[in-house]
Amino acid sequence: MTIDQPTVRRGTNLPRVGDFNESVVLDAIRRAPDGLSRVELAAATGLSAQTVSNICRRLLDRGLVVEAGKKGGRVGKPRTVLQVSPGGSFAIGVHLDPAVVTYVVLDLIGGVVHSMRQPTPQVVDQAETLADMSTAVQRLVDESGIPRERILGLGVAVPGPIDPVAGAVVEPPQLAGWERVPLRDQLSLATGWPVVMDKDVIAAAIAERWAGAAVHSGNFLFFYLGTGSGMGVVVNDVVLRGVSGNAGEIGGLDANCTTYALVEEAIERGVLGREKAPVGPGEAERSLLDLVALADAGDSSARSIIDGWARRVGLGVSAAATLVDSELIVFGGPIWPHLGRLFLPVINPIVAASPFVGKMHETAVTGTALGDDVGAVGAACLVLDQTLSARPQSLLLA
């Protein structure tokens, strides 16, 4: 299932340029902690003062930015500071996890305005499941009180691998029944909003870039620890997707590093009782938390299982960081909050000892700034990223 990529690159034209420059300016304003004035924008973007002025007018008219006070220099007319208006636009994010479906509404600066959770349904009747999901989305929007036209669209994050052409999940390890469900297109039809879909790890990485630990880095790795694990890789400001949209999968590392595999190892070594053997997606995570609790309590076997895991992850990320020349490694995902303090002491020295760290540049390691909802937040960020972020790719003709 390879995507038919255009053999040659497409051209561009003026309307694209206009839209692009608009997002460049919005992006710059959004990224500056205290907003930016028009002259500062001109300097930052390389555009002329006049162009920036025109674009700002449009952004103000649409309510995407607001004028927020003045910043006086020593002499001359003081600069008028522009900031994004969080309530100017919103995006909806849906994270389909094997255990739970999370829905969030995000504002322009990446703040969670409203959220909702439901247990992941078993798919018996595709149409019914899809109808339930779109009802949930409608309820979410109604409860948030945001007018429909302020919502840019809907993002869906799913466990990989995905089929980006069909907009569906492919052989989802833990999502029996969801295969071949044309999630993207059907949700768009049902809700009336444009829908974008991506792997949850990629979505999470974009969330970190927009509003998390990587706002200031365009070269980082995001390591997602959930039911499965995977990486979101951003290099030179672009998110790696690869030939079939499935970049970020982890080769050999994955098989013996799933939550399942670790819980099973723990049971085999007698650290956890047989009754902890997981039968559903949620249970593996609960058993894992028991293992973490044991490690915390000083159980050395539990500790060694987790240390071994951390070591494998550490070697994997430092190899990946060397390969793509990252300056930052961010860990996150639903189970990270429980593991962070056990993992970091193992991983930090491994990364620091890697031959290219220090020789070329520092490589920072950090835990996510976003919480459990990083998948759903990321899903919504997919929409923000697609519609508001300045990707040169968006200049090209369709």
Next chain:
Amino acid sequence: MTIDQPTVRRGTNLPRVGDFNESVVLDAIRRAPDGLSRVELAAATGLSAQTVSNICRRLLDRGLVVEAGKKGGRVGKPRTVLQVSPGGSFAIGVHLDPAVVTYVVLDLIGGVVHSMRQPTPQVVDQAETLADMSTAVQRLVDESGIPRERILGLGVAVPGPIDPVAGAVVEPPQLAGWERVPLRDQLSLATGWPVVMDKDVIAAAIAERWAGAAVHSGNFLFFYLGTGSGMGVVVNDVVLRGVSGNAGEIGGLDANCTTYALVEEAIERGVLGREKAPVGPGEAERSLLDLVALADAGDSSARSIIDGWARRVGLGVSAAATLVDSELIVFGGPIWPHLGRLFLPVINPIVAASPFVGKMHETAVTGTALGDDVGAVGAACLVLDQTLSARPQSLLLA
């Protein structure tokens, strides 16, 4: 030594659009084996017929393309086929290898017009070494008989890691004395041409993309086997460079996979005699060839050393291919021609057995289509890529 990357993205303007569309068209013509007509170009690029017509006029005027016959349909005016004129422009490539410096002149379609080799000098006097190199370049150009103004520029490929800001090599493992030599800027000063510099593995990957095994793929890995080894990674048509321009280095794999390390292993295991212990960069390669000859002759210890090496490489590339979702893995570099037939039988099944191959898409494995000179050819391709290729990045203001 982190590069100061712009915190925000830059805007674009009309002149950039003009240049970009021009390279889009040239790129499309170049990539089509038999050339393309104007209507076909319009369809391929998404530009209007008129725009394509205007651009073609400019390209014809500049001598970059030529009209080459007509392609008649059943009825109507036949299409006039446009092809690139190989002699329209040229680029110079220099590969600084620990053992040898290779100089080439490349035409527009990536053909080697002229080439030259010199043993790599020891740097005792920086100025003198640089003067020697620029003299060599001048001689190369004189011998090729190409007028100066037809030459777009000079590309330099060096072993990593590099300092892309200073345009110099950094702690080169085998290039004692070359550190801190401001190669890029000094060569530009001496020759008068713009000079671009990159790691040899990245240059080689670009060569494969322009005129080698990857002309038809925008998602591939290039694995370079030379004195050192490294990868060139291309994802969604962009070459990964990373935060300091040093993407493609190989973490743990590298240390025990250099030519040196293998020859030493062979000596330790008594497969090669102690007299084969390498003292210079060239000798390690010669000793390695002896090892290959032994393996070919049926020596099982030699064979097992090489198989072990191939296995490590195979696992590394398949992990990397999974991570970045490649559809193609290309092997090359100076020692590949000797190793290919021993490596492929080991590597192929490893890649094929990787969990994501087949599940998502095929991943082809192949040897380079270019020869020993891939580094120098790549260096010249850096120039072609920078000046003629349609990279959306080039749309952005400086």
Next chain:
DNA sequence: GATAAGTACATCAGTTTGATTTAGAATGGT
């Protein structure tokens, strides 16, 4: 004459250039 390829010309959209207006601080005289 029919058909498809390619071009001339006017139009349109977005950026740039240069001149102009605007808002506040600094100056200096009373």
Next chain:
DNA sequence: ACCATTCTAAATCAAACTGATGTACTTATC
């Protein structure tokens, strides 16, 4: 202390410019 003047940098206005597009027209072959 007060106030008009001057100065400076920010922001905007108006006109020019550039490159893509749509429509109508010409060209080349069957």
